[in-house]
Amino acid sequence: xxxxxxxxxxxxxxxxxxxxxxxxxxxxxxxxxxxxxxxxxxxxxxxxxxxxxxxxxxxxxxxxxxxxxxxxxxxxxxxxxxxxxxxxxxxxxxxxxxxxxxxxxxxxxx
Numbered sequence: 001x002x003x004x005x006x007x008x009x010x011x012x013x014x015x016x017x018x019x020x021x022x023x024x025x026x027x028x029x030x031x032x033x034x035x036x037x038x039x040x041x042x043x044x045x046x047x048x049x050x051x052x053x054x055x056x057x058x059x060x061x062x063x064x065x066x067x068x069x070x071x072x073x074x075x076x077x078x079x080x081x082x083x084x085x086x087x088x089x090x091x092x093x094x095x096x097x098x099x100x101x102x103x104x105x106x107x108x109x110x
Contacts (some may be wrong), residue, residue: 008082014059015083019044020052024061027075034070 015021023038030037035053039046053073056062060079064071 008086010059011061011079011082014055014061017052017055019048020056023049023052024056024075027062027073028077032065032072032074034072036070038073 015024019042023042026038026041027033035046035049038053039049042049042052044052053062053064057064057073060076062073062075064073066072
């Protein structure tokens with residue numbers, strides 16, 4: 001397995017969890033937030049939110065900035081570029097397949 005595949009696996013596995021995905025989406029929509037802020041909306045305990053943030057941080061999806069006794073988390077949107085690239089490749093692949101199928105069906109109708 002290549003390093004790129006491993007990076008994709010980590011990214012997909014990290015975002016596969018609905019709670020982690022919701023935390024990441026919250027950060028993307030609202031920007032910089034603390035664990036306390038995220039816990040209010042997450043529907044899980046503060047230790048669970050902290051654990052999810054640790055996984056997101058390890059995957060490179062968020063970064064933390066310590067300010068006094070609190071850590072503020074920020075999404076790293078550039079970390080999503082492998083996901084965007086993969087989605088674009090799959091879109092092109094399937095569009096090509098559908099175009100080929102359309103052409104075949106058109107020939108069969110004639």
